[in-house]
Amino acid sequence: MKAFVLDRYGKQRALRLADMPIPELRDDEVLVEVHAAGVNLLDSKIRDGEFKLILPYHLPLILGHDVAGVVVKVGSRVRQFKLGDEVYARPDDFRIGTFAEFVPVKEASVALKPKGLTVEEAASIPLVALTAWQALVEKANLKKGQRVFIQAGSGGVGTFAIQLAKHLGATVATTTSATNVALVKSLGADVVVDYKTQDFREVLRDYDVVLNSQDGKTLEKSLRVLKRGGKLISISGPPDPEFAVEIGASGFVKLVVRLLSAGIRRKAKSRGISYSFLFMKANGSQLQEITRLIDAGVIRPVLDRVFPFESTNEAMHYLEAGRAKGKVVVKVK
Numbered sequence: 001m002k003a004f005v006l007d008r009y010g011k012q013r014a015l016r017l018a019d020m021p022i023p024e025l026r027d028d029e030v031l032v033e034v035h036a037a038g039v040n041l042l043d044s045k046i047r048d049g050e051f052k053l054i055l056p057y058h059l060p061l062i063l064g065h066d067v068a069g070v071v072v073k074v075g076s077r078v079r080q081f082k083l084g085d086e087v088y089a090r091p092d093d094f095r096i097g098t099f100a101e102f103v104p105v106k107e108a109s110v111a112l113k114p115k116g117l118t119v120e121e122a123a124s125i126p127l128v129a130l131t132a133w134q135a136l137v138e139k140a141n142l143k144k145g146q147r148v149f150i151q152a153g154s155g156g157v158g159t160f161a162i163q164l165a166k167h168l169g170a171t172v173a174t175t176t177s178a179t180n181v182a183l184v185k186s187l188g189a190d191v192v193v194d195y196k197t198q199d200f201r202e203v204l205r206d207y208d209v210v211l212n213s214q215d216g217k218t219l220e221k222s223l224r225v226l227k228r229g230g231k232l233i234s235i236s237g238p239p240d241p242e243f244a245v246e247i248g249a250s251g252f253v254k255l256v257v258r259l260l261s262a263g264i265r266r267k268a269k270s271r272g273i274s275y276s277f278l279f280m281k282a283n284g285s286q287l288q289e290i291t292r293l294i295d296a297g298v299i300r301p302v303l304d305r306v307f308p309f310e311s312t313n314e315a316m317h318y319l320e321a322g323r324a325k326g327k328v329v330v331k332v333k
């Protein structure tokens with residue numbers, strides 16, 4: 001099968017289009033013929049070598065963390081899916097590889113594709129939707145009437161998280177630049193801060209939850225908008241000790257992680273705020289819940305651009321430029 005392969009870690013290093021064997025299917029997996037693959041900054045960060053400690057992959061590696069396509073083979077222990085099912089998924093870590101014609105995915109990580117979406121739209125959903133779900137539902141336990149500040153509302157995670165937070169009944173504030181104000185308002189944002197001309201600390205007060213996706217400076221500033229008892233959840237680091245335990249990190253990695261997040265954890269604690277890092281995980285049952293919300297018209301995908309498969313490297317570079325409005329997808333079939 002054709003696939004985009006990372007041969008060596010390196011900043012901005014191009015993936016190689018290669019002919020690779022179809023990975024062997026395990027008993028608890030379905031083989032998905034990839035019709036479209038979502039592009040995520042995680043692909044770029046792995047390529048650049050930024051995740052070597054947390055996700056020690058053996059190279060060569062096929063990148064790609066989001067897929068929409070059709071089931072063409074099922075493992076002997078698979079019960080919920082059959083040949084021909086239209087599905088989508090965020091494959092598990094160490095089993096990624098959607099920048100390819102086929103990818104095996106664990107049954108427990110797959111869900112039926114929302115009926116009304118094109119494959120390109122469906123491929124744009126899993127990773128960012130699960131991130132938003134795991135941050136707002138699992139970690140934050142966001143409730144009706146609460147106030148949440150979702151940074152970068154016009155990005156992949158932001159466009160989904162705003163809609164999910166509104167569905168949960170929260171008041172949503174977000175940051176974006178002037179050109180994207182109409183977009184984030186159309187998704188339901190109640191308060192929009194233009195990060196280029198305004199400081200969000202001067203506009204937002206006494207929030208219950210912040211979903212941080214920006215740099216360390218923004219993370220620290222976020223403490224100022226939270227009330228006592230509030231929750232600061234970061235998806236852009238630094239990782240916290242709980243995360244190190246979750247991934248079964250070595251003593252050395254645990255120590256590094258503890259040190260990396262010591263400052264923000266101390267500052268948060270002194271203000272009565274909890275800090276936690278989220279690294280999203282594959283989860284088919286949560287994705288099924290997300291399918292229901294999309295089918296019901298509660299949440300819609302926001303697709304910025306679709307690239308042909310041959311242009312996967314260009315698609316990654318486009319996303320890395322940081323200006324995407326919603327998601328970037330590669331059409332494979």
Ligand SMILES: NC(=O)c1ccc[n+]([C@@H]2O[C@H](COP(=O)([O-])OP(=O)(O)OC[C@H]3O[C@@H](n4cnc5c(N)ncnc54)[C@H](OP(=O)(O)O)[C@@H]3O)[C@@H](O)[C@H]2O)c1
Nearest residue numbers: 041131152154155156157175177213235278279280323324
């Ligand atoms: N830990 C996890 O599980 C996890 C999961 C998903 C993503 N992430 C991380 O979360 C971050 C965001 O991911 P993403 O896919 O949503 O990114 P993205 O789609 O590339 O975000 C692009 C958007 O960010 C906006 N933006 C850029 N700089 C901004 C700033 N300073 N303030 C507010 N908005 C700004 C841009 O709007 P303008 O053009 O208007 O500037 C653009 O619309 C990345 O670091 C990613 O790696 C982590």
